[in-house]
Amino acid sequence: MIVKEQPPVVAATQAARPAVPVKDSLLSRALAHHLFRPLAALAALLLIDFLLIPGFFRLEIKDGHLYGSLVDIVNRAAPLMLAAIGMTLVIATRGIDISVGAVVALSGTVASMLIGGTMVIQDGVPVYVAETPMLLAMAAALGAALLCGLWNGALVAGLGLQPIVATLILMVAGRGLAQLLTDGQIVTVYYQPFFFLGSGYLFGLPFALFVVVAVFGVTALLLRHTALGLFIQAVGINPVAARLAGIRTAALIVFVYVFAATCAGMAGLMISSNVKSADANNAGLMLELDAILAVTLGGTSLAGGKFSLAGSIIGALIIQTLTYTIYSLGVPPEVNMVVKSVVVFLVCVSQSDQFKGLWKRRAA
């Protein structure tokens, strides 16, 4: 979804004007679409998987749910997609949030510590008991994330710190706080229902996927049916002009940081639910870089302004597919990074207009 949508209404009015000839063919319009190149990159990766990894696309039903590499990729990419959705809005306002990983650690830790849980074997039947009601614990975790967002937003919009430094503070301190809570230990959760979020299945599909779809849907609706998207872009492109046009720029900036942190908080819950524990030191390590990478691979410029939520989702899928491909191909671990960087280079270059120009000139 890009915010500057060309919704059906436009098409209808254009169709109503018979004088305007329809010049572009469907194909050339598809080629010009902003999602075309990210999608092409993803397709290329999947094609490589198809050719090199036997059974990559095989899906089977196991224990009543789908099982296979594709399911894994989507499942694994879920936290990244959430983080990328939040990051997209922040980047659209010309900001950046490098505290995402720390917020992930913090929210995962809060939830895991509150839920904790023990398995009691009663008459040979395991019974799971949570220390705090699960929903309350999750709300607390999201609340903590929200506070982190408020903090970032206040530093950026209120104090006027540069986003990268403002969020660097939380990036450093947030993990410390999480470790302080856990005393540096990994907190293991023993409460079965909590695991559903990160590794449960609904209608045979990973539940995490539904969460992502829901968050994406709500965000997209919000952007489409309110002026949020327009305002965010206006602030990102020209904050001075946006203020003079009467937009509450400060409030808007606080909002996007809160939103991003909340998304990160949800990602944190998902990650700790998936591994049934919270590791304050390692959870979400480098997630911020991956999220930023996903956003840019999706075609959003770090200079702010125009953005594409759907692009970011595709970007996240590209990253996770790449990671998974590396694991499945049996690439030696020493070479991982080289492969990853080369692919990122290729994807980026293939997405640039200049590359297209080069191609055309060759063909001519």
Added chain:
Amino acid sequence: AFAAKPLTIGFSQVGAESEWRTANTASIKDAAKKAGVNLKFADAQQRQENQVKAIRSFIAQRVDVIAFSPVVESGWDTVLREAKRANIPVILTDRGVKVSDESLYVTFLGSDFVEEGRRAARWLVEHAKKNPNRAYNIVELQGTVGSAPAIDRKAGFAEIMKTEPRLKIIRSQTGDFTRAKGKEVMEAFLKSEGKNITVLYAHNDDMAIGAIQAIEEAGLKPGKDILVVSIDGVRGAFEAMLQGKLNVTVECNPLLGPQLMEAAKAVKAGKPVPKRIVVQEGVFPAEVAAKEFPNRKY
């Protein structure tokens, strides 16, 4: 006159990257308190340059003894020379260093990562002898690429593995010592190798715990369909063993505090100390887990 001033030790820790490390730190802090030692603790956040900085500041503060767990083996010559010039003895804990002049440190107190790898492999070799009909297709979850434990545990394991031709490593990938990565990588292995996998060797317990979840989610039984061997011996590993999901963990003892304090006092008092102090460590197969579990401190 000597006892009037308490002994001051400057200790530079690697960081708090794992439970093992946290237990290590806690042990050292406790022991220092018990021994009445004034401990200057500095955390390096996993970076060697921070450790060097910390050691320099210990020298500037004129502590009595410097101890540290090196992030890497190499690169210590210069700063240790400065310590020597300032007449401050240095004790290494947990990992050794490669220096041109052995006299730059007085003693090294810690485990032997290569030996840990060997022990893990030996347990497997034993297992293989008892089960002549079982296949031993191993997938390996390595630690962080380039880190000393990852390199050594891999090397030690490979060394012993050669003695038994039925042991084969079919996949090896890094899991960064974390549960999440361990699980992710294991998932990918299970998809591409499927039932072929019969053994998992993880360089630490956390990765093994993550991988165990992946194995269960694939509908297989960890500990039975796939043997799980790991290193460290943290609490979580014992819990897994109690549930029969982990077969063996090779202990890597983090509780170095008391031994370190002893060594420091001896050094300061001018008593001779051995160049290498070995730490008491065991191998805990699942059978002894129940008995051992209550004794675990971390």
Added chain:
Amino acid sequence: MNAVVAHARKLSSAPSFTSLVTVVLLAAMLLVGGALYEGFLSLQVMLNLLIDNAFLLVIAIGMGFVILSGGIDLSVGAVLALSTMIAAWLLQVAHWPPLAVIATVLALGFLFGGGMGAVIHYFRLQPFIVTLAGMFLARGLCYLISIESITIEDPLFVAMSQTQIPFFGGFLSPGALIALAMLACAVWLAHYSGFGRAVYAVGGNEQSAAMMGLSVGRTKILVYAFSGFCASLAGLLFAFYMLSGYGLHAQGTELDAIAAVVIGGTLLTGGYGYILGALSGVLVLGTIQTLIAFDGTLSSWWTKIVIGGLLFVFCVVQRVMAFKSP
């Protein structure tokens, strides 16, 4: 050196207030440290700030140019590690003469940076992403050379590592002096050369700079090449400092460098700031660490929280004071 003095004089009058505030706050922090901890203000501790952070200073100089041009370079930490690795490998395995090694490493750093700059410029890609990929690539290449650390035993490197240059009763390392010399060159480059001014112009408004007839492409490519050069020089200093090459060296240094540059008063949006500010930024970060080491009671997590807290206090005070100034 003359240039530095002249520049320092100019600073006091120029619209560089943020940078000045940094210096004042740095002094305040040192005084607080001195009051709290015995021996904190000793000469050698101050000199250690320079010795221990020489490599960071050099990286921050390169980063300063990149940020002034409106870009960012995330690859510096990895290029540093790669440089230590290449240097160590060439010395220990290929047995090259040390001077040839130094020249090669610097040239490779320059080319690596320039290559990224060219990709950024010709394909109009975002610096963040290109240099992020560059970071993965450089780290990855380290492991291709060797996953283990390589100890350097070359006499020249050892001498550079262990020489202590007396300085009013304390000592400085050759590395620190090289870093200071580099700083002087960089200040000259930024303020007295056409290239430096073009960097400022491109950072101020790239399109305008092009319309004014400046060669934007050349400037951008050179900026990244310069940053790559600085990163490889920092790699050499690091190799002097540690006498080893290792793929995991200096992880996260890029963020330190960015923080140092920004704390030194440079705007990430480009065009505003002073290269000299990198020094104060680096010293601020170094002082925070020294404070923590002198305290000696902080656990791992408290260390993180305190670093974050000090950064926060620093940024806020800097901001508030800058607001008050005209």
Added chain:
Amino acid sequence: MLASTTALPVLDVSGIHKQFPGVKALSDAGLRLYPGEVHTLMGQNGAGKSTLIKVLTGVYQPERGGIVLDGEHIKPRSTQHAQELGISTVYQEVNLCPNLSVAENIFIGRYPKRFGMIDWRRMRRDAAELLARLQVNVDVSQPLASYPLAIQQMVAIARALNISAKVLILDEPTSSLDEAEVQLLFSVLKNLREQGMAILFVTHFLEQTYAISDRITVMRNGEREGEYLCSELSRLALVNKMIGVAADTREQPQTCIEEGHQAGPTLLQTKELARRGVLAPLDLTIRQGELLGLAGLLGSGRTETARLLFGADKADDGAIEIGGRSTTFATPRDAIAQGIGFCSEDRKHEGAILDLSVRENLILALQARQGLLRAIPLRRQQELADYYVKQLGIKTASIETPIGTLSGGNQQKVLLARWLATEPKLMILDEPTRGIDVRAKQEIMDYVTTLCRKGMAILFISSELPEVLRVSDRIVVMRDRKACGEYRRGELDDSSVLHVIAGEGCQ
């Protein structure tokens, strides 16, 4: 003094075609420039003047067409290349670096050097001298951004003058200058003409065209309409050629306000509104249905007054009385809530959101006032956009075109529409007709005054004194950041107003 037609043109451009996605900006455009002449390029907004200039100076590469400079075919690859070839340019939007000092902006790329180092002292001295010739006396070591647009424009001109070139191109250099500055610039240009330089000049002011140019090339819809000797083309004929129809019979734009109009009740009053160092305490009354003009020289504090009234800057003293209540505006939102609109003089930095479409730019203020949640339905947005595009004659490929690709004048119109769409009670227009062509200017002023007659109050700021005189019901004259006199319409005329604003007839 007229260039002899027998001499060879120094620059001969012909058959230029340039296409942008969805727009044919130039088709068969061209022009000839002789040494020792001032040649004016005229045309309506969006006629392709700026595009032609950008083609000449290497910013754009044309699809077809040839450029001959001094008898040689050239293909400028970049502005740098064009400069090397001897073409020096001032672009329509100020293209300088706001972060660099004034002196640097003039000399960047051509620094005076000593011992291989930039000689800052000499650079500052030279810059100050150069600007002094244009009678701009500013501290050249301050960053450019600290000066108002007019000064920036003068700096851009100074930079171009300093390049020793064969051809000097000035794209609407006078749009933000006032009378005195324009005269200065002209005297400099005449000087250069004497020395044999060829000068290409773009303006929408007929007066200026006739005051300085030797020949005129008229462009229409991206084509060369024709080339004329200035002395042989009447104003009426010129306007007709630009527009392409012979309908308009008004040679001199008429007064568009009927005499004896009565203003309504007071809408807004400022009480000692002041900001330290920017504006002395100011009492100003604005009535409904009244067009209040602010006259003054550059730097007299008109823009500052407007910004304070709009809450763009915060006043540190005084109050604004509106609807009987005394308030102050901390942010533009407060002012907008009271029904005030403000069209800034700096459209590039304070107005247009370049990457957004015409439609989005147009509804932005209205949407902001309605709040985030009550989004204006897309259909309504399109209606609004279509309406204003038609009303103001905005030349754009579609309402979904990014505003950044519109010509300068058309951007200005969109921004005007942005505020009109909010149907404000008071509209503050700071140089609203900057860069707008003669005809459009007339239309816009007509439109605005009609609204005014329907009850909207207007605060009108313009450096074009005749325009202020013509349309205002009341004029407040400002000098040295103070209001120093108030005149009803008819009390001032073209000559007396000059005395007043220069401080000769005002106590």
